[in-house]
Amino acid sequence: MAEQQAQSGRRVTADDVTGVSPAAGDGGPESAPGRAASRRGGLLRSGLVVSVMTMISRVMGLVRDVTIAALFGAGSGADAFFVAFKIPNFMRRLFAEGAFNQAFVPVLSEYATQRTREEVRELLDAVSGSLTLVLALLTALAMLAAPWLAWLFAPGFGRDPEKLALTADMLRLTFPYLLLISLTAFSGSVLNTWNRFAVPAFTPVLLNLVLIGAAVWLTPWMAVPSMALAWGVLIAGAAQLAFQVPFLARQGLLPRPWPRFRHPGVRRVLWLMAPALFGVSVSQVNLLLDTVLASLLASGSVSWLYYSDRLVELPLGVFGVAIGTVILPALSKRHAEQSREHFAKMLDWSLRAVLLLGLPAALALVVLAEPLLVSLFHYGAMTDHDIVMASRSLRAYALGLVAFMLIKVLAPGYFARQDTATPVKIGIVAMVANMAFNLALILPLAHAGLALATSASAFVNAGLLARGLRRRGVLVFQPGWGRYALQLTGGCALMVGGLWWLSPDWHVWLDWSVWRRAAWLAALVVGGAATYFAWLWATGVRLRDFRLQG
Template sequence: MLRNILSVGGYTLISRITGFVRDIALAAVLGAGATMDAFSVALRLPNHFRAIFGEGAVNQAYVPTYAQIAEKEGPEAASLFADRLFTVQLIVQVVLLALALPLMPWLVRLLAPGFSADPAVFELAVALTRITFPYLLFVTMVTFLGATLNAVERYAAFAAAPILLNVFIVAALAVPFLFPSAAHAAAWGVAISGVAQWIVLYVAARRAGVSSKLVRPRADAGVRRFLKMFGPAVIGSAGVQISIFADTIIASLLPRGGYAALYYAERLYQLPLGLIAIAVGTVALSAMSRAIAKGDDAAANRAQNRAIAISLVASAPFVAAFVAVPELMVAGLFQRGAFDAQASAAAGAVLFAYALGLPAIVMIRAQVSAFQARGDTTTPMLIALAAIACNLALKLLLWRDWGAPGLAHATAAGAWVNLLTLFVLARRRGWTEPDRRLPGFAAIVCAAAAICGLLAWWGKPLALQLTATLPFEPLLMTVLLVSGVAAIVYAVLAGGLLKATGLLRLLR
């Protein structure tokens, strides 16, 4: 399991690094003003639908069903099940695209009503979103093929595919003279990357012998089981997206740059989500689904405990950095060109708020696997909707006085409500059995992370002095110096104490 997590996490790390290069390029070229706000909406709209109908719901309903069919009926039956679902999903996506393109002004007005007050920004957002929306069609097929590969323990291609999104956006920004504007260039980079990702996943799936083909749809027992799980999974995934929709809508009502502050802070806090939560959640769900299909609940519990331990130890240093020196993290990565110190301060305040919910957000994927692996997508759906209700209430309460950071604080609170409720219900049903060593493990990790954060906060002024005279990117060098020293201290403290107490075995 750890090897698979490292494989997914390794490719995701490359994806996040190229993502930072992409965001650095976007910050330098588009800045943090109205143009970036318009492009952010154009990128977010297809991603909302992808998260609802693609990677969220498909993984939650598809992987356990595929594992059950493969275990009980054999690989040929599982392949036929995959082909039928692929056909249905492709038809749905083509219809959605045909409806969305002519209705794009209404969709943008729904997503970002504040843009209507500025016709130029509104028109740009509509034009860019029409370019990026076909990305949804291809990336949904990518997600489906990736879910099939995950179900047969082939994780690398799906984890590597998002790298192409970043590469094509940066490549397009390098030749903006070929497009009406740099924003149009970035939008076309998004669209073309969808085609490239689909080609990569199709080749990988074909090599693994699980490439899907078009067949006549038929509602057999497997498809009906999937659809029964898929409905609640869609609603549950939509619940998370409702929160993000709310951020988008409210941020469009903030002064210009509020949306960009959310975007850049989100890019940083998404790093541990991609490296840890997605990697751990993907592997944990597959491992638990296979164990439960064989009737081995003990193995499923071991997989979940290992996933939680890995999530804790890997996410703690990110939380420490984002709480201790959030503005420095933003400035070092993005403050250049059109992105100034004021933009760094705004995004840093949002990043601090997101960090308070990061431990919960990271562990939700491992906790929800206890339900999904048993075919229960309804309970996580109901819990997610309750958490979103709390989240939305706090957003409406905080946004006027707290601005963009208020939206992030509400997101953090909703994540904790979601995680704790999942744990309580899973415990009552006997679907989760926390290892008795986990509290001690968590205490050591938290203590090491706290020391790491204090060191970063205390060492920041000294690091700024040491790098001030450097001829190249002094702020970036400061981030690398502070985070590098703090990471070494964290690794030595956490690793040494966990090994000395015998708790390091939880990770194996």
């Protein structure tokens, strides 16, 4: 039956590809249940699903970081691990979740809406096989070149041969994570394209759980305690991939990997992927440059940047990445259907959603920098001096949080249209700006200057992305932005004033027990959020205003 339909030229839907009937529940993008789900909540519903799962992951990530801070503080072992983990993690975000995801999802969406079932399956087989082969070779080379990679990404460690050697040893364990997590990202991209957002969003929880377990239970068995974390990364990569495989199989989307670089879909993905390496992942390149330069500064600088970056990553992942995750497949489908008006409305919706949550989150991080760091990390090996230093970089990163979020939703506006040339040009400009800001700010502000430079370059990136979309006529601001801006400004002002007035001096927090810190911090967060959203409700903002069909 399916073959007859394909031969007749009928457009094959996502349900044809998965083999799932409309009665199976959460249907594909063209299924009746999928359309019903869109009417009930659409992008808002999908975004909330991803946000909830991401929130669980980020909270567990904070627990992980609290555990690492208590056991290892900001010493040489922690610095070595953060560099050894940052290198494959950076490449994961650059290739798997950055360039590859942005190139693969639009091509897959096009195949899913315009091609036959067998053509979609051939694409999945060819892409997964080609990706596996390339990453396996890259991983083998990286493991052989671990000492040189460690020095390249942390040249300051050259002053301490033991620290550099430890970083290289850890890198041999952490780099295979790139292969495993990239295949996990491939699986997640497929599931997201079929509107299965929950599983990929929950998967990072496994990384945090495994790392916590490794830190607690493997550390006593290691000659070098921090090596337990490197083993944890390797185990976590395998666990995350294994977790997603059954869900792909259930949807009939489990590929049979076989490298086929001449496959038209693979060539299209590679063509789009090459310039995308400098597109949406520019912020990750900037963060890696921060690590390189931080290794030249005082010992602990890498860790201070890491801990502050982790706090910024919480709202960025829960809000910015979540919205970007659901918006890319939706924009890709609208572009394939040539629905220009709906495309523009989706972009406008994503900007409003980012500002709704990003602005108060950024301001709260600035006001509550020390209380947050004390409550989460001031245990065991973490010192008062570490809190002071980390708070400086936290405030600097927080100033760029809105820009980081805007990049996550503006870049898909290009990638959904299979335009990766423009973001690469913008990315190069942003990278050059970041280096200029680094050189200007590193001497007066040390590691905090690096964080501030990253934030400044993010605004350059986001601004140029928005201007390009406006010129192409696909970013069209819908009516009501003036009133919306006043509503957000008033809510943020009330929230900041309340937090500033109610929060005790951060030195007082040092003498409190963990439970008192947690209670006060929870009260401030809940009170600030209640004030902000109460103001928005009083001035006319309603949840239904953010419902948009995907």
